[in-house]
Amino acid sequence: MPLCTKIKFKKSLYEIIKYDVCAFYHSEMYLFLTFYVIKLWQMRDDFFLITNQQESDLIENGFVPLPQIKNDSIDQVEINDLIAARDKIYTSGTDFHQKYIKKKGIYTKLKKDLRIIAKKYYKKNLEYNDTYEITRITKGSQKSESYLGHFDSHLFTLVTPILIPKNSSKESGQLIVFPKIRKEPKNELINVIDKIFYKKYHSKDRFTQLMKSKKYKEFDFTDEVPVLFLGRVTLHGNRGFHQEMENYRITLLTHFFDPSPKYGIGNILRQIRSR
Numbered sequence: 606m607p608l609c610t611k612i613k614f615k616k617s618l619y620e621i622i623k624y625d626v627c628a629f630y631h632s633e634m635y636l637f638l639t640f641y642v643i644k645l646w647q648m649r650d651d652f653f654l655i656t657n658q659q660e661s662d663l664i665e666n667g668f669v670p671l672p673q674i675k676n677d678s679i680d681q682v683e684i685n686d687l688i689a690a691r692d693k694i695y696t697s698g699t700d701f702h703q704k705y706i707k708k709k710g711i712y713t714k715l716k717k718d719l720r721i722i723a724k725k726y727y728k729k730n731l732e733y734n735d736t737y738e739i740t741r742i743t744k745g746s747q748k749s750e751s752y753l754g755h756f757d758s759h760l761f762t763l764v765t766p767i768l769i770p771k772n773s774s775k776e777s778g779q780l781i782v783f784p785k786i787r788k789e790p791k792n793e794l795i796n797v798i799d800k801i802f803y804k805k806y807h808s809k810d811r812f813t814q815l816m817k818s819k820k821y822k823e824f825d826f827t828d829e830v831p832v833l834f835l836g837r838v839t840l841h842g843n844r845g846f847h848q849e850m851e852n853y854r855i856t857l858l859t860h861f862f863d864p865s866p867k868y869g870i871g872n873i874l875r876q877i878r879s880r
């Protein structure tokens with residue numbers, strides 16, 4: 606292309622762009638684009654996985670079912686391996702749990718959503734990587750595991766059912782929660798004092814007594830739908846088994862964000878447990 610043609614071409618291109626930018630600036634397109642830029646800015650806090658309704662249910666009721674992260678493909682061989690490899694009731698960091706976390710975006714999506722909620726409602730300084738995974742494998746005959754009412758140290762607890770005995774017994778390890786039975790403790794001292802006060806519900810008699818006077822919710826998990834609850838303010842425990850003593854019950858417990866300091870009671874207990 607001769608030089609003069611090149612210059613002409615560049616000049617005309619410049620004119621076109623200049624004209625288009627002006628026209629664009631004065632047109633409805635400009636408003637349209639501005640609207641979308643604002644919308645995108647507002648959307649920066651939108652959730653990846655949970656819905657706005659689920660967010661308000663969690664905060665208002667203290668718990669919310671999350672059918673979107675149901676563990677939909679259960680391989681019996683994997684379950685058998687999990688049972689065979691267990692050496693205690695609570696096992697941390699199993700491959701099975703990690704696989705579920707990866708498959709359902711628990712740490713890539715749900716954790717991000719929960720961080721937004723934690724900041725919004727609790728205004729806590731959170732360690733984003735603070736999560737705690739436990740695979741809970743119980744058998745009918747383990748009576749010691751029933752009605753141990755307690756609070757978790759982490760803000761959010763996700764219970765994902767994996768293997769649930771299919772029977773209609775009233776005592777088959779159902780989860781019982783007393784949502785928001787206490788307020789979020791203002792500091793670690795109040796947290797410890799509260800925990801000592803509620804320690805008395807670490808027995809079947811006291812726990813069932815409390816069920817008569819306080820509002821509670823029971824989950825049998827036969828629908829296999831995971832439940833997310835506010836772990837620090839929700840007293841919770843499991844029923845025992847009276848039938849089918851040979852059956853196993855497996856749940857994945859995923860905890861998010863312990864706001865207590867490193868010397869906090871929850872952190873110390875976890876350090877002891879992991880030894």
Ligand SMILES: [Fe+2]
Binds near residue numbers: 762
């Ligand atoms: Fe718990």
